[in-house]
Amino acid sequence: MSTDKNRATAAAILPLVGGPDNITSIAHCMTRLRIALRDRALVQDEALKALPAVLGVVEDDTYQIVLGPGTVARVTPEFEALVEEGRTATAAPAATHAVTADELAERGAALKKAQKARNATPVKLFLRRVANIFVPLIPALIGCGIIAGLNGVLTTMGWLPAVVPALAAMASGFMSLIAVFVGHNTAKEFGGTPILGGAVAAIIVFPGIAKIDAFGRHLSPGQGGVLGALAAALLAVYVEKWCRRRIPEALDVLVTPTLTVLVSGLVTIFGLMFLAGAASTAIGSFANWLLATGGAFAGLVLGGLFLPLVMLGLHQALIPLHTTLIEQSGYTVLLPILAMAGAGQVGAAIAVYYRLPRNRSLRTTIKSALPAGFLGVGEPLIYGVSLPLGRPFVTACVGGAAGGAFVGLFHQLGMAFGSTAIGPSGWALFPLLDGTSGMGATLAIYAGGLTVGYLVGFAATFFFGFTDQMLTDLNTDPEPAAAAVAEPPKAPVPA
Template sequence: MKYQTFNEDIIRLVGGKDNIQAVVHCMTRLRFTLKDRSKAQTEELKKLGGVIDVVSNNVAYQIIIGTHVNEVHAELISMLGLSPVTDDEKGTDAKKNPLKAVMDLLSETMTPVIEPIIASGLLAGFLSLFSITGLISADSPTYQLLDSIRSAVFFFLPIFIAMSCAKRLKASPYLAVALAAVLVSSSINDVAGLSIFGIKLPQMVYANSFIPIILAVWFMGRLTVLLNKYVPKFLQYFLNPLLIMVICLPVTLLIFGPIGIWIGDGIGWFFEVLHNTFGSWIVVMLYAALQPFLIMLGAGNFMMPLALNFVNKMGYDPIFLAAATISDIAVSGAMLGYFLRAKDAKQKQLFGTVSFSALMGVTEPAIYGAFIKFRRPFIAVMIGGGLGGLFAGLMKVKTYSIVWGLMGLPSYADNQDISNLVFMIISVVIGFVGAAIAAFVLGIPQEEKGTEKTTETEVATGTVTNLKKVPLGNVVEGEVVPLAEINDQAFSTGALGKGLGIIPANNQIVAPIDGEISAVFPTKHAIGLKTQEGIEVLIHIGIDTVELDGQYFDTIVKQGDIVKAGQLLATVDFSGIKDAGYDPTVIVVVTNTVEYLDVIPTVQENMLDDGACLTVIL
């Protein structure tokens, strides 16, 4: 999980899980309902990296994160075991891209399961090494006892998967695990001649599989919602678990089991065609070169289901796990190249630390701490990782266990395949050395020195040339309020970007510029817009109006709509908002202000239809 450590710190500093009654979010902040606010360590929270500010008022205990708060919130509620659907998020699931939803599900399901999988994979690798060197015989009781860890983890994989995805799919984790246990039991798993209700069942192996149980748990979640709606509450405790199990088992055996196997076979067929047409080397090369980008996008675990499918079907993964290892160690090499190139002591410490962590298979510190800032390491990994992946693909390197990283190398000698281990070591060395050399040659971008910041006066008077000005039109008629005077610390401090406030004189909110609606919050109090130049505009209607849950708001547009400057976005009953006791000030900020030379608010005291409220200097 991308924000796991960050969320763990937040949970600890607000008083622990037991002190959290509920948590929702708006466009920029987490809003906690705490049982006892005195337990929250507000000053420590303010010092936490990633926290812009903390606001505690009679509305809620608010931790201001920024516009990526929805990602933080999604992981936070998962860690807390709360439902991902809250009052402030009604209707968001329906608009989610189906493919992205499936990829998110697979990625997030695999994340908690990786721990036992890595343990069993590493153990299998070392047992193979010990067997080859003669330290432990493969026939000895010690070997067989330790090997049972590996075999048990993969045999009972459906149980781990069921527990991992149940809450996300709105199913009971315990009923999901019970269903998975039934599927891998000796009465069903790989048993021929079974039938139910007179219908003959195909002989299927559910052990080691993951797709059938995910489909089954998805159905269980849907069925649970349906039963909770129609079964009387006084009968639900006793009747629902029975109905769920009795309905889900036959449906899984008749429908989801075969579908899951067909999907798995289809994945295998696709890569077999790819292998026969182009050669698997091209996929290995591309994945080894591009994995840091996938990690940055939060899709680093998408390859796990594919690798599992290969291991289940073929006994080894010919593509992804080897490529992931080569890429991780190439990241380490790139950071070593920067370590050797750097002269500043603090930079050397950073590059050395993240290089070692990447060598151990943990690349996020390098990617988020150095790659995003300096960018050139991405090119270095594409060179080194690509070359290492190319060699591994051409030599047909096989990964026999679900494991990656330096510690997983012994597993490549499984089945006495010494040449496979040698080829993998050579691939890793190519990736590491190639990335290190490329990073050293590319160098560390030097920050510009001696440049003076352009002032607002110079820009406004036109004394600075070669600057492109992008005006943002008015969003609502009314009296202009400087951002510093807004009664909300997140905005008044400029932490969310430069902008201004407008005390509205009419009820119409219009688009300030041509662009795409990037977000419409479910409670309708905030709208995001992104222009063709990449300018990200946040229109926040009122202060703390998220609590109104959409009352007094009528939003005309939806996420993804293309709008023109002056087009109506929403109508708002500002009188009703004021009568309800809320500040109606409309706040307009450019949330990615740091990407531009400056964002200059208007000097007018009143905004009219034809005025420009902000000017962005590119």
């Protein structure tokens, strides 16, 4: 009954603040529902104040509706759900089939939307939410990764010794506390109080954890890493929600956070840190073993299947794995191999460009999307060119497989390397590379893998990416025909 009351309150507030499309962000503090608005003029202040559950409104950097302690924590999730439902209900319909560049892009958008709908399974939705936890951390990972690489160069060359400790602190500070940020984002993503998720995750990296003797074994700071932080914060969310349902509102502000940190913290110290630590160690050992023993074949499979994994939404499961590997060894060995899928995509797009010399519209699209493709941003080429065409998507995967096999082979030969951060790909990954064989060899191997991916993706698409019927349909320029239809015939000039 309490849930119905909170949902009714949220449903009463929503139309009075302009509806779902007028809201850009939602948060809450101890007593207030805070929302950011697109159009302040759509808010009905007096009607809001007249609602029984609303104690007042405050306008600051956000529009704040005072609901009181306890109540606001229960109403906010219901309000967020109603906003999401409202936005989904007004989503635009899918696009249609054709062969011009613009219509191919529409077809790609339709495929993307249909795939997103098919991905709405519990497992894939969970993976998407896990990705939402880590994606906001990527800018810091990139920045700190590049600083770490610069620091390594300065250390090797013996340059600027006074600056090296400062750069080391900048590069390592974020990684030493990444568990706290993961805990904060986990609680936020799964509907808990973000700061409580961060507080529980902070236990993992607290230096004093080394003084605790759990089951005859001493813990070490950071044990369990980001996996432990994710699990601890997720547990905190469930404990908090359990408390919100059962603790009287008058006691909620005191009892709920205390029990959340206490219960989740004890389970984290005496259980999750051991389990997550073992899982993290196993992930690192397996990744290194896989590439050391079957590097070429493993690279072929990983590079060839990454684009389909993206289509299925399963690539999101790799984000915490990348982060775990970076925590353990300073870089993730998987990312340079997976980046070869983008190289295959670029090669395929160039082949499409040369196979369709008369389709100026599609060639213009490819020319505009290729610079982003070289930098590892593949969506314009995937959804605007290869995927709606069909066969070139498959041949792009062949190019990715070849590039992955090339990079994997060198791992098998003992020249392991990886990326110190996640996010960039293609040429943008060069500043983030690090390995066991020196920077020169590492850069050369990665560049060789990209070259193989480009060449094989091009060749596979050029020779096998089109049927005769596809070439007949696509290798024409629709623009002159359209112009001829649109332009009326000229009147004869009198003699």
